[in-house]
Amino acid sequence: MARRVWSCFSSISTAVLYGSLSLFVSILHNVFLLYYVDTFVSVYKIDKVSFWVGETVFLIWNSLNDPLFGWISDRAFLGSQHAGVRISNPQVVLKRLQALSRTGPLFALSFLAFWVSWARPGFQFLVCLCLYDGFLTVVDLNHNALLADLAVSASERTRLNFQCSLFSALGSLSVFMSYSFWDKEDFFSFRMFCVALAALSILGFSVACWLLRQRFQGRARRDEEEDSVLKELCVGQAPLAQEKELTLGQYLKQLSKHTNFLWFASMNLVQVFHCHFNSNFFPLFLEHLLSDRISASTGSFLLGFSYIAPHLNNLYFLSLCGRYGVYTVVRWLFFLKLILSVIMLLAGPDQIYLLCIFIASNRVFTEGTCKLLNLVISDLVDEDLVMNRRQQAASALLFGMVALVTKPGQTFAPLIGTWLLCVYTGYDIFQRDPLQEVVRTQELWNPAWFSTLRQGCFHLLIFIPITCAVLQLLAWSQFSLHGKRLQSIKLQRQSASQELPIDVKDI
Missing domain, CATH: 1.20.1250.20 (MFS general substrate transporter like domains)
Incomplete structure (x- = not known):
């Protein structure tokens, strides 16, 4: 048994x-x-x-x-x-x-x-x-x-x-x-x-x-065992020079010269901002753009769908990555985000079914892009190893440095979003003064005020993806670790190893 x-x-x-x-x-x-x-x-x-x-x-x-x-x-x-x-x-x-x-x-x-x-x-x-x-x-x-x-x-x-x-x-x-x-x-x-x-x-x-x-x-x-055999063979011979341990300052200096890392970090900072902006303001968009047009069950379905769909959708994206490469698929997703946002802008906030599809797809495609970027960081690990002739890839450290540069996007998302919402509509979601709550309640029943708030939420929903997509396409166009460059890096990493790389299928 x-x-x-x-x-x-x-x-x-x-x-x-x-x-x-x-x-x-x-x-x-x-x-x-x-x-x-x-x-x-x-x-x-x-x-x-x-x-x-x-x-x-x-x-x-x-x-x-x-x-x-x-x-x-x-x-x-x-x-x-x-x-x-x-x-x-x-x-x-x-x-x-x-x-x-x-x-x-x-x-x-x-x-x-x-x-x-x-x-x-x-x-x-x-x-x-x-x-x-x-x-x-x-x-x-x-x-x-x-x-x-x-x-x-x-x-x-x-x-x-x-x-x-x-x-x-x-x-x-x-x-x-x-x-x-x-x-x-x-x-x-x-x-x-x-x-x-x-x-x-x-x-x-x-x-x-x-x-x-x-x-x-x-x-x-x-x-x-092979290493111990090599040590025995080296008895009586002058040992190889001991390599100095790399300091954090030296590593940061090397990383500052890694051009593809810098362009990727710039693009990913915008991506992290957009992902957290969607998460933070998804309930707000449902409340002020769709609550009076759709049922509560439909809103609950959109919320649940937006959590599980990015993972399922990513299965299809990964099959595309195997065929066309990660760089090309990510670029397509940026173009798709830009095109859908422009279409929604031209259609206006009164196209309810189109608005539902856009709100859900915006979060799904944005989260899906985030899931693919670990593959790009893994390629950057290979390039870092080859460029700096490291003995072993610093995988966890490079993932950590990417997180250091991009984590501020988590903070910028609610700050910039609430500021823009207040600028567009005068609506402060953090206001907790009882008198202001009464005034706001009365204003929300005013059709003109509600229309202003709804229009402001719609502009926020549309212009943030458009701005993010344009910035990301500009940064991504400067990223050169794809095509022949990527193939060359992978060949150099494999040839630099003293043994064949581990193949997942063989283990």
Whole structure:
């Protein structure tokens, strides 16, 4: 019986095991995004000052921890050739998996800390946010870095990303299930639901990481034996020069000369801004543009559809990437965003069915683009390795540096959006003065005021995608890591290795 169970698990492909890690993250993270603010505001009754202090500290920590943990994870691989012995690729993968097997369960436990009141709301809010985001960052960095470490070829990386999208779509089902348990008055059933999700995540991380480690330990052991043989052969000879460890300052100087990284980071900053703008203002657009024209069930369907559709849609995008390349597909998506926005602008806000399709598709295509960009970052990892002649790719560190540059887009999205909304309409969604609430209620019943607010929301909905698409097309046109350039980089990385690159199909 035990042999049968083991043979069943051992037959699961590496790509499926890698993709399953996305499931164990997404089932928790989607629930976190939906409910953590409402829990602290409505259930724990956190005060406004504590809430904004916690969010401010969280924004700073959220921006800095990506490069920090990336540097901690990868500094051992930068300049690590000692006496002619290098860290082999299987050993790098094992280090990533060891980090995931430790921090994955801790990430699930930090998720549980939100749903039980164990301290003053302000203090608990700050501690929970920082702990949760810290563990999430380590998990994301190592998981994304494995995309660049497990495979070099574009087809294999596309295959890995395909599995991630498939399992992320399955993970989005936790959002739909959560509606059955969410009750602000009786929080017990929701807590039990979160405990069940966390237990599933802990079990999944432990099993998936253990199975993956079993596959790479044999190859790593063979590499260590080969290294020991090389050491014995070198006895009596002058050892090779020991390479100096690269400092953070030197790495940043090298990165500042990486032109494709700079153009990609500029484009991705706009992309992160647009993704979070859509998430932040999706309910507002439903309320002021569609609430009086569609039923509540239709609005709920659009909201749920916008969560799960990007993952399913990405499966089709990845098949296109395998045929035409990531660069071309991303450029098509930018053009599509621009064309749809112009069509909606010409049609006007009174075309309700077209407006529903545009609001949903705008978020779906924007989120779908974000899912593809990990493939581009993996290509940048290859180019960074070749350009700077590194002994081992600094995958997690480069993913962390991209996050450092693009995370401000999360902050700019609500700030710029609310400012533009106030400029267009005079409507301040953060105003909480009781007298102003009465005046606003009276004004909203005024048809002229409502028309102004609706027109302002429509302009915000249309002009943000148009502006983002134009800026992204300009930056993307300067990005040269595609076509023959990309093929040359991949060939150089493969030829620079002392061994053949790991093929996911062979493991």
